[in-house]
Amino acid sequence: IEQNDGEAMAILVNDMPAPDFAEFVREQALDLSHKLLSFLAIEQRARVFGYFQPEDQKALAEQMPQATLAELLTHMNSDERADLFNQLADNLKAQVMRLLAHNEREDLRLLASYAEGTAGALMSSDYVAVPARSTVAQAFEIIRATAPSAETVYDIYCIDHMGRLVGTVSLRQLILARKEARLEKVMATEVVTATVDEAQETVANLIAHYDLLALPIIDLGGRLVGIVTYDDAMDVAEQEATEDIHRGASVQPLDRGLSTSSLFAVYKSRVVWLVLLVFGNIFSGAGIAHFEDTIAAQVALVFFLPLLIGSGGNAGSQAATLIVRGLATGEVRMRDWFRLFGREVLIAAALGLTMALAIAPIGAIRGGEIIAMTVGLTMVTVVIFGSLAGLSLPFLLRRIGWDPATASAPLVTTLIDACGVLIYFGIATALLNLPAAT
Template sequence: MSLSEQLQEHKETLILALEQEDRERLDQWLPELRAADLSEILEEMAEDDDDLPSVLKLLDCLPLERRANVLGYLPGEVQLEVAEAMSDEVLLSVLEEMGSDERADLFNLLGEDRQEVLLRRMARQEREDLKRLASYEEGTAGAIMTSDYVAIPSGMTVSQAMMRVRQTAPDAETVYQLYIIDPEGKLAGTLSLRQLMVARPGARVDDLMIKDVISVAVDEAQEEVARLVARYDMLAVPVTDADERLVGIVTHDDAMDVAEEEATEDFHKGMSIGQLEDGVSRVPLWSLYRKRVTWLVLLVFANLFSGAGIAYFEDTIAAQVALVFFLPLLIGSGGNAGAQAATLMVRGMATGDVGVKDWSKLLGRELLVAGSLGLTMALAVAPIGVMRGGEAVAMVVATSMVTIVLFGSLLGMCLPFVLNRIGWDPATASAPLVTTLIDASGVLIYFTIATSVLTGA
């Protein structure tokens, strides 16, 4: 049974229990569900079934800590709806139980009036922390970090640090990586709990800690944070402000979410789709339309160049209509080869496998590979050329194929580097853009060759 079928069954059980007001059954079933699973069920109830009352009732059945945990997994708009149905009292307690990063995210969704009311009822330190975390720009390290880390004052002994870990354990996001803070609040070093556990109780953390810490600035792009965590196999990466003070950490699971999000964004960009705020099955239709239409319309006009090219060669075409037979094939092949080359580069640059300095080396490689691809495809298409229009047409088609595939591949390979150079995201070199550019060039190449060969010019 697949996970989704299992979840479907759980959902039906929960709904039945709700309808029958069978509290006993709910209390038996709810604890069996993991937060990630329960939140998926609630999300479907809220969005597909539009059944917010059931969501609220189910959340009410959960103990406070679990309620906060499940809520944190839900998409923003559902969190907001749930929060709006809660009294200030309840919302405050739930916020308190949430991880500091999720608390800040939910807080940012609330209306200003509600924010004011809640802030006024919080303790001073809590308020400052929340205001700070909520203030970082989306997409930066600051926006995804949590302030629930274990800070160890410099100078502590191992046994003192161990005590501190035990005290902080219930609230910290991770207790496995400890951060040693000097008297000025600066990050002096890190120490893993593993190192702490095998150390002599009387030793000082300052003598054990690793001083050469990998950290990120609070305004660092979130994809860069994810890349660091992956590269150095980190449990969490510390985030520091301009004065090198530790302000938070980004944990491995949040980094993994960012990496997935970024990969999805690049996927969509690769097909000229703008950044969606949510999964494709949930994002509003109007937003889906907007994210897709811009490039589509731009590409319509770019395609006019192909049309103009065809119009320019109208005489050649009228003289030998058979040439049109090979037009989709030739420009299609160039577009496909070019889109392949562009994709290889864009993804290579995104994963850090390809750097700008590799450009010239890759150009040589692409020349060889694209040349071989063009020759292979020319051989495949030549017999058809002979069949449809004789040897002259076959020669025109084969020559055009090699030229177009070579040109398309080189264009597809170079475009991401050029875009990167002028400060654009290389992923803008999407398959549709590359294909459209090659279409227009392909028309020119094909008919130029055809005109010169067939009219003997």
């Protein structure tokens, strides 16, 4: 293949599944990519192209003759076509638009008009719609005619004369139905749908919840305008999970993957929270400075400082993470707060006691009985306080309309750290003054 053997290349590229080929091309130089793609039939080339990363698509598209690009766009799935088109430079958009057939042009205009992150931007217009008054036999004719270009032929959408969605029927049901039956007798009329302006997470959740192959998307008048298929829903779910995981470490969502993002994009996604957390930590510092006299009186206390405030923060970030994820998957609801708070009191008390028992002996060795008691009592208190704060923060954020995922582990840790300092030295001052007073 490296010997520029055209025939071998042609065999290779036509045997590879489209996603694998896309990955293979991603590793090659732009020139070789063009060459490899040219060995594919236009339909297969359009499929492979759909699997490329957006930035690779753009780079390849911009180097193509415009007629070739127009042909490629014509053969791509309507949703992938719109995504690619949206990326092109404005003058290229106008030029390519002129080369497209009327149908593709209108379709592209419609799909390109929806805002990023909505059902409209995610949907495909390659679905099978059949008038509800057709017979099963007529429906099969329409399916056969549209099968080559449709994204799925397994869910068939029944529409009325106004184009409004009135029911769905699966291909499985059609195969079992009598040929002369009318679709309106066979179809299910309770249809799960979403409107074009629905958020893409909601669309993905609906598809997962109802185990749908595809979710029909309607406009405000109830007319069917597109479908979102399960594979696009899986991609959205993965993207959302990645964003949630990144937010959990106070990284703001990246538009692209880590490897392909620019250095500045990665810097930007990380710097804001890091600087904010620096200022959050100033409170811990101020707390420590405030207790300088206590520290001077008992320097052994400093040994346990990172450990105690760290433990509160860790327990809190555990609690926050469990709640944030529970809210994201819908397993935890707002009204569960009170019940979960009660459970958390017990869990955190058990955690705090376990950790106090683990650390008290070391306290006794380094500073005697009073230090052991101070350290143990502080541990129980900071773990309970940290856990309850970590549990409640995501609920609070959602209540005021923020994304609960903003309660990232570092934010929770920083907030609890500052309180932990006060709790620690507060308890220490009280306990250490007590024997001094007698």
